[in-house]
Amino acid sequence: MDRIEKQIISALSAGDVSIWKIIDFQDASLPEFFEKLKELKKKGLIEIKNGVVRLTEEGKRAAGEFKIRDYKCKTCDGTGYEIVKEVEKKYKEILENRPKPVEKYDQGYISIEAALRKLAFMIERGDVYGSIFIAGDDDLFSIALALTHLPEKIVAVDIDERLINFINEAAEKYGLNIEAYIQDLQKENEALIKKFDVFVTDPVETIPGIKLFLSRGVASLKGIGCSGYFGLTTLEASRKKWYEIQKMIHDMGFVITDIRRQFQVYPDDGSNFFQYQEKLPIVKKLNIKSDYNWYKSALYRIEAVKQPEPLVKGDVELGEAVYKDDESWATPI
Amino acid sequence: MDRIEKQIISALSAGDVSIWKIIDFQDASLPEFFEKLKELKKKGLIEIKNGVVRLTEEGKRAAGEFKIRDYKCKTCDGTGYEIVKEVEKKYKEILENRPKPVEKYDQGYISIEAALRKLAFMIERGDVYGSIFIAGDDDLFSIALALTHLPEKIVAVDIDERLINFINEAAEKYGLNIEAYIQDLQKENEALIKKFDVFVTDPVETIPGIKLFLSRGVASLKGIGCSGYFGLTTLEASRKKWYEIQKMIHDMGFVITDIRRQFQVYPDDGSNFFQYQEKLPIVKKLNIKSDYNWYKSALYRIEAVKQPEPLVKGDVELGEAVYKDDESWATPI
Numbered sequence: 001m002d003r004i005e006k007q008i009i010s011a012l013s014a015g016d017v018s019i020w021k022i023i024d025f026q027d028a029s030l031p032e033f034f035e036k037l038k039e040l041k042k043k044g045l046i047e048i049k050n051g052v053v054r055l056t057e058e059g060k061r062a063a064g065e066f067k068i069r070d071y072k073c074k075t076c077d078g079t080g081y082e083i084v085k086e087v088e089k090k091y092k093e094i095l096e097n098r099p100k101p102v103e104k105y106d107q108g109y110i111s112i113e114a115a116l117r118k119l120a121f122m123i124e125r126g127d128v129y130g131s132i133f134i135a136g137d138d139d140l141f142s143i144a145l146a147l148t149h150l151p152e153k154i155v156a157v158d159i160d161e162r163l164i165n166f167i168n169e170a171a172e173k174y175g176l177n178i179e180a181y182i183q184d185l186q187k188e189n190e191a192l193i194k195k196f197d198v199f200v201t202d203p204v205e206t207i208p209g210i211k212l213f214l215s216r217g218v219a220s221l222k223g224i225g226c227s228g229y230f231g232l233t234t235l236e237a238s239r240k241k242w243y244e245i246q247k248m249i250h251d252m253g254f255v256i257t258d259i260r261r262q263f264q265v266y267p268d269d270g271s272n273f274f275q276y277q278e279k280l281p282i283v284k285k286l287n288i289k290s291d292y293n294w295y296k297s298a299l300y301r302i303e304a305v306k307q308p309e310p311l312v313k314g315d316v317e318l319g320e321a322v323y324k325d326d327e328s329w330a331t332p333i
Numbered sequence: 334m335d336r337i338e339k340q341i342i343s344a345l346s347a348g349d350v351s352i353w354k355i356i357d358f359q360d361a362s363l364p365e366f367f368e369k370l371k372e373l374k375k376k377g378l379i380e381i382k383n384g385v386v387r388l389t390e391e392g393k394r395a396a397g398e399f400k401i402r403d404y405k406c407k408t409c410d411g412t413g414y415e416i417v418k419e420v421e422k423k424y425k426e427i428l429e430n431r432p433k434p435v436e437k438y439d440q441g442y443i444s445i446e447a448a449l450r451k452l453a454f455m456i457e458r459g460d461v462y463g464s465i466f467i468a469g470d471d472d473l474f475s476i477a478l479a480l481t482h483l484p485e486k487i488v489a490v491d492i493d494e495r496l497i498n499f500i501n502e503a504a505e506k507y508g509l510n511i512e513a514y515i516q517d518l519q520k521e522n523e524a525l526i527k528k529f530d531v532f533v534t535d536p537v538e539t540i541p542g543i544k545l546f547l548s549r550g551v552a553s554l555k556g557i558g559c560s561g562y563f564g565l566t567t568l569e570a571s572r573k574k575w576y577e578i579q580k581m582i583h584d585m586g587f588v589i590t591d592i593r594r595q596f597q598v599y600p601d602d603g604s605n606f607f608q609y610q611e612k613l614p615i616v617k618k619l620n621i622k623s624d625y626n627w628y629k630s631a632l633y634r635i636e637a638v639k640q641p642e643p644l645v646k647g648d649v650e651l652g653e654a655v656y657k658d659d660e661s662w663a664t665p666i
Contacts, residue, residue: 003530003558007459027458027590066481071415071453076406080413080593084404120404125360126340148399197336225336243588243638250583255576257360259592260413305576 001062004028004036009045009055013063016054020292023282024262025070029238030282030329051288076117079263083116084123087147091116094143094170099162101273103332106204106323107138107160108273108295110231110264115144117263118229118299122198123148125301127227130197131155133220135185135213141200142167146176157183157192185216186322187315196220199228202264202297204331205236209322210245215310218252226304228254231264231297236327253306263299268292279332295330334395337361337369342378342388346396349387353625356615357595358403362571363615363662384621409450412596416449417456420480424449427476427503432495434606436665439537439656440471440493441606441628443564443597448477450596451562451632455531456481458634460560463530464488466553468518468546474533475500479509490516490525518549519655520648529553532561535597535630537664538569542655543578548643551585559637561587564597564630569660586639596632601625612665628663 001009004026011017011025023033037053040046045059055063072078092112101107110118118141122128131153134142140163142156156178158164167180183189199220203213210232217228232245249256268274268290277283277290324331334342337359344350344358356366370386373379378392388396405411425445434440443451451474455461464486467475473496475489489500489511500513516522532553536546543565550561565575582589601607601623610616610623657664 001462003459003462003560006462007457010456010459010462025457064483066419066483068456069415071417071457073406073409073413073415075408076413078413080406080409080411082402082404082406086399123343123401124340124358124404126336126343129334129336129339129343150397150399227336239588239590239636239638242590243583246579246588247583250576250580255572255579256589256592257572257575258594259589261591303572305572 004032005040008036008040009059009063010068012046012053012055012059013066013068016052018291019048019051019053019286019288020290020294022053023235023294024292024296027234029327030235031327032238034282034285051286051291077113077265079117079260081117081120083113084119084144084148087119087144088112088116090147090174091144094174095140098140099160099166100271100275101138102160103276103279105160106331108266109139110202111267114264115139115141119144119148121299122229123150125227127198131195133192133196133199133217135199135201135216135220137163137167137180139202140167142178142180143170143176146171146178149177151177154178155192155196156180157185159184185212186317188313192216192220194220194222197222197226200230201228202231204323205233205241205328206322206325207241207244208318211248212312212316212318212322214248214252215312218254218308219310219313221304221308223307224304226308227257228302230300232300233295233297235295236330238327241327248311249302252309252311253304254302254308255305256300257303258299258301260299262296264297265293266295276332281329281333285329337365338373341369341373342392342396343401345379345386345388345392346399346401349385351624352381352384352386352619352621353623353627355386356568356627357625357629360567362660363568364660365571367615367618384619384624410446410598412450412593414450414453416446417452417477417481420452420477421445421449423480423507424477427507428473431473432493432499433604433608434471435493436609436612438493439664441599442472443535444600447597448472448474452477452481454632455562456483458560460531464528466525466529466532466550468532468534468549468553470496470500470513472535473500475511475513476503476509479504479511482510484510487511488525488529489513490518492517518545519650521646525549525553527553527555530555530559533563534561535564537656538566538574538661539655539658540574540577541651544581545645545649545651545655547581547585548645551587551641552643552646554637554641556640557637559641560590561635563633565633566628566630568628569663571660574660581644582635585642585644586637587635587641588638589633590636591632591634593632595629597630598626599628599630609665614662614666618662
């Protein structure tokens, strides 16, 4: 058994678990996970019935005596951080009628708790005092930031007009210091270069997509000491992809200061991207609807130790390649 | 004000804080922190009296309205993980008469809670089932691992005979599956090459020291998919040093899967390296004894995506350069 197989077996050592919960308790990408599951079944170590995975007698012997629990802290869901309670009520109120994610732009939003934990983490880092650039804001994170009244300036851009209108209307109504603009990140915008202290983005998880999103973030920063935040899953980005991304980060002049696994949860609340889950490859492959918030991403923080140098400059046209590759099994087809 | 100055100011926004606690609430290395503190004082934003830092009236204006709290989860001390309670009692019992750290080898141990959280994290990753190599074990982490009876094999090495004797005696007395050997990591040992699935180490924080420790860990691994754990502070390793280290990791064929800040606490329990704190440069500079567990390190996890390739091979002789550089302000002189 390799490490991932052991990890799956150990997650079952204390009892049967839904297949979607197992996804959340292992580190492989979705295509790799699917293969491992098939292999464990073939080896006679697990059985799968109605979306529930259980150890066979042989599987139990392989798992051993020690019963593995879920060791994540229950108070903070394993994130290590509290939410910024001070802005929670207002944030929820404003987001009540948020635009629903659309397939076209591969949208999906993190939970309100995740946004308010990211906010806590950024405050702790001293990353909320200057000018902040949000590259793509289906999370509506700009609104959480603005509610603290700490940043000097917040600029949010998105390709989706609905989101920009929503943010600008909220800013107007609640007196929030945000400027929001429609912007296709494939186009370079002079007005967004070397103007910011911090960028925040949640890139699509293909190599061309990540390179583009991170480059626009990096290009927006003023210089050494500036920082950036982004999310990255293990589900749609294998360790090999992570390796390539880390090389990009280094080459752009940045050190990685934090990688906090499963910090950002995408809740299946009836409105999120799970609305079209029958179109997600992983749902088709497993042939069973999800019953657990299995889609999470790690939060990266990076900091410029050299003059930030984006890998992509000028206008580009990437088309479908921005959204899809062999690993994008949670992206609709 | 730069980011670190803002971070210090914000940590004071809710009231006066001990200088040692402030160290823990900011991200700069000790020499940088010391400079920032001087600068803030010069600018008239803070006052320092008897080791307590407070904002001046001008400092309060600079901090603004929003009162910054400590957002770390109180249940898990910001780590996101529970301890492995199942082995806690026995682990504490065994460690009761642990050897005290000695200056000569720059020793210092993490808390029992930190060790048992690291263990939880490793179990969750599926990293405790094969053979595990501990390169330097003043933390006595091999004993925590062995108490789960999950690893097939644990080999711990250290330059300090006292530790090796202690581990071997505990293994004998409690029936633990650990082999411990005296080993100076400056010497290459054929028997420790390509034999392990996982390595764990806590390197000294100079570039030559880290390169050496990580290389010995990397050399011990069997191949792709194997993983390594190590601690790294921000206190004695600036962001520039982190940047260099991350390049090393990449070049050795590894992806960084996790960087969990302040995961490992070095408790000031009367026996740890704080016993000789009057010899630590930071204590001399601040000229006040510590009153807070300010020495913490981030937990790195790395995973081989290529054949592991150590940067240091063969025997080397580094001398003092292993232990000390311009940033080692928490290392006795």
